[in-house]
Amino acid sequence: MQLESSQEAVARIPGISAAAFQSVEKELDTSPSLIELRNLNIHYGSFHAVNDVNLSIKQNSITAFIGPSGCGKSTVLRCINRMNDLIPSARVDGEILYHGQDVNARNVDPVEVRRRIGMVFQRPNPFPKSIYENVAWGARINGYKGNYDELVEASLVRAALWDEVKDKLKDSGLSLSGGQQQRLCIARALATNPDVILLDEPASALDPISTLKIEELLRELESDYTIVIVTHNMQQAARVSDRTVFFSLNENRQGILVESGPTQKMFTNPEDPRTEGYISGRFG
Amino acid sequence: MQLESSQEAVARIPGISAAAFQSVEKELDTSPSLIELRNLNIHYGSFHAVNDVNLSIKQNSITAFIGPSGCGKSTVLRCINRMNDLIPSARVDGEILYHGQDVNARNVDPVEVRRRIGMVFQRPNPFPKSIYENVAWGARINGYKGNYDELVEASLVRAALWDEVKDKLKDSGLSLSGGQQQRLCIARALATNPDVILLDEPASALDPISTLKIEELLRELESDYTIVIVTHNMQQAARVSDRTVFFSLNENRQGILVESGPTQKMFTNPEDPRTEGYISGRFG
Amino acid sequence: QEENVITYEPGDGVSDLSGAFEADGSSTLGPLTEAAIEEFAAIAPNVRITNGISGTGGGFERFSKGETAISNASRPIKDSEAEACAAAGISWFKFDMAYDGITVVVSSENDFVSDLTVEELGNIWAADGGVTTWADVRAEWPAENIELYGPGTASGTFDYFNEAILGEREVRTDYTPSEDDNVLVQGVAGSKNALGYFGFSYYEENQDVLKAVAIDNGEGAVAPSIESISDGSYAPLGRTLYVYVNAEELQSRPEVAEFVEFYAATADEIAPSVGYIALHAEAQQETYDHVLGAIDGSIAPDSDSFGQEDATPAA
Amino acid sequence: MSSELISSASQISKAEYQPRVSARQTIGRIWRWVFFGSTALAIVLLGMLLWSVIGPGWNWLSWGLITNPPSRFPEKAGMNPAIWGSIWIVLGSGVAAFIMGLGTAIYLEEYAEKGRFNDFIQTNISNLAGVPSIVYGLLGLVVFVDLMHMGRTLIAGVLTMALLILPVVVISSREAIRAVPPSLREASYGLGATKWQTVWNHVLPSAFPGILTGIILAMSRAIGETAPLLVVGGASQVLWRPDGPFSTFMVMPLQIYNWTGRPHEEFEHLAAAAIIVLMIILLLMNSVAIGLRQHFSRKARW
Amino acid sequence: MSSTATPLRPDNRPPLNLMGKRGRQRSEEVIRYALIACSLVTLLTTLGIIGILLFEAANFFADIPVWDFLTGRTWTPLFAGTQQEFGVLPIVVGTLMTSLVAACIALPIGLAAAIYLSEFANERARSVLKPVLEVLAGVPTIVYGFFALTFITPVILKPIFPDIGTFNGLSAGIAIGIMAMPTVASLSEDALRAVPRSLREAAYGLGATKFETTARVVVPAAVSGIVASFILAVSRAVGETMIVAVAAGQSPAGQSGASGSMFDLMHSMQTMTGFIAYTFSSDVARGTTAFYSLFGVALLLFIMTFAMNLASQWVTKRYREEYD
Numbered sequence A, B: 001m002q003l004e005s006s007q008e009a010v011a012r013i014p015g016i017s018a019a020a021f022q023s024v025e026k027e028l029d030t031s032p033s034l035i036e037l038r039n040l041n042i043h044y045g046s047f048h049a050v051n052d053v054n055l056s057i058k059q060n061s062i063t064a065f066i067g068p069s070g071c072g073k074s075t076v077l078r079c080i081n082r083m084n085d086l087i088p089s090a091r092v093d094g095e096i097l098y099h100g101q102d103v104n105a106r107n108v109d110p111v112e113v114r115r116r117i118g119m120v121f122q123r124p125n126p127f128p129k130s131i132y133e134n135v136a137w138g139a140r141i142n143g144y145k146g147n148y149d150e151l152v153e154a155s156l157v158r159a160a161l162w163d164e165v166k167d168k169l170k171d172s173g174l175s176l177s178g179g180q181q182q183r184l185c186i187a188r189a190l191a192t193n194p195d196v197i198l199l200d201e202p203a204s205a206l207d208p209i210s211t212l213k214i215e216e217l218l219r220e221l222e223s224d225y226t227i228v229i230v231t232h233n234m235q236q237a238a239r240v241s242d243r244t245v246f247f248s249l250n251e252n253r254q255g256i257l258v259e260s261g262p263t264q265k266m267f268t269n270p271e272d273p274r275t276e277g278y279i280s281g282r283f284g
Numbered sequence C: 001q002e003e004n005v006i007t008y009e010p011g012d013g014v015s016d017l018s019g020a021f022e023a024d025g026s027s028t029l030g031p032l033t034e035a036a037i038e039e040f041a042a043i044a045p046n047v048r049i050t051n052g053i054s055g056t057g058g059g060f061e062r063f064s065k066g067e068t069a070i071s072n073a074s075r076p077i078k079d080s081e082a083e084a085c086a087a088a089g090i091s092w093f094k095f096d097m098a099y100d101g102i103t104v105v106v107s108s109e110n111d112f113v114s115d116l117t118v119e120e121l122g123n124i125w126a127a128d129g130g131v132t133t134w135a136d137v138r139a140e141w142p143a144e145n146i147e148l149y150g151p152g153t154a155s156g157t158f159d160y161f162n163e164a165i166l167g168e169r170e171v172r173t174d175y176t177p178s179e180d181d182n183v184l185v186q187g188v189a190g191s192k193n194a195l196g197y198f199g200f201s202y203y204e205e206n207q208d209v210l211k212a213v214a215i216d217n218g219e220g221a222v223a224p225s226i227e228s229i230s231d232g233s234y235a236p237l238g239r240t241l242y243v244y245v246n247a248e249e250l251q252s253r254p255e256v257a258e259f260v261e262f263y264a265a266t267a268d269e270i271a272p273s274v275g276y277i278a279l280h281a282e283a284q285q286e287t288y289d290h291v292l293g294a295i296d297g298s299i300a301p302d303s304d305s306f307g308q309e310d311a312t313p314a315a
Numbered sequence D: 001m002s003s004e005l006i007s008s009a010s011q012i013s014k015a016e017y018q019p020r021v022s023a024r025q026t027i028g029r030i031w032r033w034v035f036f037g038s039t040a041l042a043i044v045l046l047g048m049l050l051w052s053v054i055g056p057g058w059n060w061l062s063w064g065l066i067t068n069p070p071s072r073f074p075e076k077a078g079m080n081p082a083i084w085g086s087i088w089i090v091l092g093s094g095v096a097a098f099i100m101g102l103g104t105a106i107y108l109e110e111y112a113e114k115g116r117f118n119d120f121i122q123t124n125i126s127n128l129a130g131v132p133s134i135v136y137g138l139l140g141l142v143v144f145v146d147l148m149h150m151g152r153t154l155i156a157g158v159l160t161m162a163l164l165i166l167p168v169v170v171i172s173s174r175e176a177i178r179a180v181p182p183s184l185r186e187a188s189y190g191l192g193a194t195k196w197q198t199v200w201n202h203v204l205p206s207a208f209p210g211i212l213t214g215i216i217l218a219m220s221r222a223i224g225e226t227a228p229l230l231v232v233g234g235a236s237q238v239l240w241r242p243d244g245p246f247s248t249f250m251v252m253p254l255q256i257y258n259w260t261g262r263p264h265e266e267f268e269h270l271a272a273a274a275i276i277v278l279m280i281i282l283l284l285m286n287s288v289a290i291g292l293r294q295h296f297s298r299k300a301r302w
Numbered sequence E: 001m002s003s004t005a006t007p008l009r010p011d012n013r014p015p016l017n018l019m020g021k022r023g024r025q026r027s028e029e030v031i032r033y034a035l036i037a038c039s040l041v042t043l044l045t046t047l048g049i050i051g052i053l054l055f056e057a058a059n060f061f062a063d064i065p066v067w068d069f070l071t072g073r074t075w076t077p078l079f080a081g082t083q084q085e086f087g088v089l090p091i092v093v094g095t096l097m098t099s100l101v102a103a104c105i106a107l108p109i110g111l112a113a114a115i116y117l118s119e120f121a122n123e124r125a126r127s128v129l130k131p132v133l134e135v136l137a138g139v140p141t142i143v144y145g146f147f148a149l150t151f152i153t154p155v156i157l158k159p160i161f162p163d164i165g166t167f168n169g170l171s172a173g174i175a176i177g178i179m180a181m182p183t184v185a186s187l188s189e190d191a192l193r194a195v196p197r198s199l200r201e202a203a204y205g206l207g208a209t210k211f212e213t214t215a216r217v218v219v220p221a222a223v224s225g226i227v228a229s230f231i232l233a234v235s236r237a238v239g240e241t242m243i244v245a246v247a248a249g250q251s252p253a254g255q256s257g258a259s260g261s262m263f264d265l266m267h268s269m270q271t272m273t274g275f276i277a278y279t280f281s282s283d284v285a286r287g288t289t290a291f292y293s294l295f296g297v298a299l300l301l302f303i304m305t306f307a308m309n310l311a312s313q314w315v316t317k318r319y320r321e322e323y324d
């Protein structure tokens, strides 16, 4: 790690030590980009929520979306796997390429897209079924042929929930605490084994230990999966992601992409003053 | 501020500088205690969720509940204003004294309790009404006689949401982003003007700036209100609270109160090794 | 009553007959045909006869489409209906099966009315009769408003009553109609000033709350009773109930023929049990002969002579 | 910025609140009594109705009523063919309406694009609910009996009745489906479920109690309807239980109608007894649905 | 941990094909078309009804001018000769009045009962009362008719209105209301219970009483289902036949003995449905104008309910709250 040179910049961001950055040595810019957003504009009815976003997400990497609340992070994330189809007022313009194919193309099956691109929602939404069923269901519809008990256990272990629920797998997923539900939703997404995992603030209701375990999990998954995570926690973004994307609001309160780049660079040496302001200036 | 002596201890907790602590000079232990929990035990059906909690919450102070996910923080918080009445399987034993009266006593009206002890829930739950109505509703039922437009604006400003929604007050509260909904729920609680405000992870979905504003708000409110806040963010607990209560799980996975005390002491010099372990050891 | 002149003996093959056909039509006559079917089922268990109550009009509609073999009618077939039958090539026989006496009733609480002349009844029911209170009928009766109850304007009973009592005069429209005679019973029984009319059986079963009004047709007041209706002295409100039978079905299907023969032969026993009055012996013999002739084809269908003269065999 | 914040915030002053909790609680208590009173009134009214039936009918309940064919002698009369006819009609039309109605509701709520056409169908269905039952009879008469040459048979009756109760099933199922929170659907789609998997595994189980309520109401209606079957079935007396979809049939309400129209008072009592039997049979048929609903509504709460 | 994690290894992901699997898509399409077919049934039913009514009503309107039909105030289609008049207003009013009475009974009592069952009653009471109410929806309507005639009128109404007639629109309306009430109670109860608990929590958390929570949060959130139950109940009231045929009498209001006005609920009051049902199974000969008038009436009723539904849909659209 040759971070010494940017020591000064790092110092500007309290709580983030140089050692916190991971995988800086990865040559990210040459690795292939898996998802490509081009001229993405999203409206809710007449409200222009996201304005002209261009972004590429690299394969087998972790990308963090950061930015103030209401700037369109969830909106962008949800349109990657066409979840916005479900909101009648939402209109998505522009191209979203996944493996070079436009996911909004006419002949693309959104189900196939969502199988490949799994999602953990901002607000935990377990099924009103047992904990076991919550985890097993996604795998079942995806035709998982292996041992379900093992799968459920493995997924729950990875989501750092196993110890807490192993005695009550038959209880309803809704009887869990907020943080437990959040982890249940992560476990559920893992069990379906997608290519890409989109996580919308997966650790917002988690204590530091669980958060750490989830972050560990993400790093572990990175080699096989492509991960996009929305977070408000700068340390988390710094700790876990390879690349960071900063969204913000323009003067018309439309969400825009301000800057994106390798996480280390974003946190130590951002190009845009707004990024710097957001990351360092007002955080403490 | 005479924190120099505990400098070493503080150093153990990354991201929390000595200056972060507020109001250490307050003589908290002599100030009157407003809420008193005695031998509190809570069951969900046959599951013993909270085991024998004793705790006193001081008037005009901010108390933070911290602890691992699933340890019963929300459960304890919800029973203070009798929200657990709504969960058929929940059973609350023990005394919860508010101004010396047992809130569970036969002749106590839970509505009166809840009016005085307001609550912001962990999972944002706006009404399916307009943003304006969401805020005005609680005030209206509480017989607010003043100007509603002003009240709504003031509440939204305080919850750091006004700028974002001032042009769409007539839109549904459900069309907001996750963090906006969270702030809406805070604004809604403020508008009813309770004596005590219980906040269950009010900033979990908020960006640093909004978080800061909410924290500022809490400190501002402290002189008039008694505030209890559940948080997973240690820095937040350290920054904002006067006293901290640490919950954890015992060997039977029941929630217990491990230690409580002035925040500064809890963070710099905890008595229980588990507290120290939680706060410092495994975080960072 | 007179001795039963006809004895029905089921022939050898009757219990082996099979097949299914339908009767439909007036709800007034329905119970009689149903009773005949019920009895016939005991001797010919494989013949499945369904009875329906689509009303006389609805019954004739189905009859004219060939859906039913038998049509129960509380009024004679109308020209338009006969034309429809003719157009569909359906010829028919008409058989008298029983009598009914349209009974004029008041509540048993009514202590002043015991008889009415046809003229008085006509004034009560005519649009131009000028009657609103009982005193308008007879001066000694109280000056209370008469409440009138009667069958629905679309029923055969209503038509028959109007023709018999009013002739060419127009009926008043401000009476309370109901198609359900039990409802009329309720209505009349409930009010001291009410007057209504319906089938004899409904009076007979409710004598505790109703009082029958004797009718004076110029030859002294005659109260309705089995005898007076059967012998024709209860006039002009005694009437005949008929069934229409599809001639081709009757002649080509032994089970239809057997049933109609059975019906004609036993109607006198069945009728009283469902509240109708049996034909007197002569009339029954006539019906029976008519049936036998119709079955063996020696009598031409009544439809052939319809319109030229009154095709009804004299009652 | 913070000065502006404080100045506007200071407008919230405690003095302006007059919560009057106990007064509000009193209002609430009064309303509670209103609600309770309404429920009690409903029960009392219905109890009186029941009593007006059970009182005269009780002594006439007998096995013969259930096992005998109709007769002109009240002591012998039964309604065995009508019971079987009603069971076939209710089950047949219930199943048909359940499938078609649920299918329609799912299509409209989950598949169809929200818009004018959807609204039109919606209006159309509510409108069908208001079409008098006799008009359904006319429809069945023309379409099933005549055009499709079914004749006045059980199958024509079943199909007519199915159309009649369809709107109830559609409307109640639709509302039940609509009440399922969207987040549940998101969760399912987010895992890569197809529309049908989502509907079948999550939406329907959650909506099932409401759907069953619709079925229960629909079956209740089907067993009590007279007019359309008067038109389509037309029978007033059938001595045999139906032995296939193309046999003539009789149903309980028609039998009851027939009996109440008779002059003999005994038949009125018999009709009352028949109504008791009808309600018992209805309760038996509904009990499956009621039990299922009980089961599902305990499970799915969010 | 890595050993238990083996089931999650993405070693055998299928090749990328965003078009989806043919088989699965085909089965989804099949389902979709099956569902479309189901919803076409209702459309075809409507078309069938309209077709039949128009076809037959044409016979009627060939004889009777539409305008006379709609504005005439005397309804005596089954009388003979000059007494025969086809002014439909009296029976339209009869339908509206009895339905109005029924709605005034069924909607408030039904909704109140639903609220009680859903929000106040305990689980045991609820699980008994609800099926009981529903079975009563299955009582043949003719029974309600006789109940009105032999109980409601003489026992309840007579003491209050001494000169009420044996047949009257009021008792029929009340009986229809009782009959339609279980529909409202049962469906509304479902709608209320489907409101997520988090919404109730939100209201209670702001210091709302149970009544305020119910009336101002739960009921508005369930309004869609409640309105649907209202529509079903009112529709049923408008379309109800047997009760009015028995209890309301068969002469249009204003045309029977004692009453003067079309709006007189105290005396016999024929409704459109009563007329249709009665005429259809009557002794009237087919092919006459009198008989065809029933189709004219049925068509008008169809148009009226359609207009009513359009209006109610427009209203609900404005007040519906979506939750979650």
Ligand SMILES: Nc1ncnc2c1ncn2[C@@H]1O[C@H](COP(=O)(O)OP(=O)(O)OP(=O)(O)O)[C@@H](O)[C@H]1O
Pocket (backbone or CB within 6 Å): A174, A175, A176, A177, A178, A179, A180, A205, A206, A207, B044, B047, B049, B068, B069, B070, B071, B072, B073, B074, B075, B076, B087, B089, B122, B255
């Ligand atoms: N409605 C319920 N029914 C049954 N068990 C419940 C219910 N709600 C919570 N629990 C259980 O009670 C325990 C404490 O839950 P609680 O929600 O109080 O945790 P918490 O400390 O708030 O956690 P988190 O930080 O994840 O929100 C957990 O084990 C949870 O599974």
Ligand SMILES: Nc1ncnc2c1ncn2[C@@H]1O[C@H](COP(=O)(O)OP(=O)(O)OP(=O)(O)O)[C@@H](O)[C@H]1O
Pocket (backbone or CB within 6 Å): A044, A047, A049, A068, A069, A070, A071, A072, A073, A074, A075, A076, A087, A089, A122, A255, B174, B175, B176, B177, B178, B179, B180, B205, B206, B207
């Ligand atoms: N369903 C919707 N209808 C209308 N507007 C919406 C809807 N969902 C979100 N918005 C608006 O779109 C904007 C972006 O919302 P989004 O949820 O993407 O924000 P976000 O960046 O995820 O914020 P947060 O951090 O608070 O979750 C916000 O202004 C929000 O009010």
Ligand SMILES: [Mg+2]
Pocket (backbone or CB within 6 Å): A073, A074, A075, A122, A200, B177, B178, B179
């Ligand atoms: Mg978001």
Ligand SMILES: [Mg+2]
Pocket (backbone or CB within 6 Å): A177, A178, A179, B073, B074, B075, B122, B200
């Ligand atoms: Mg919690």
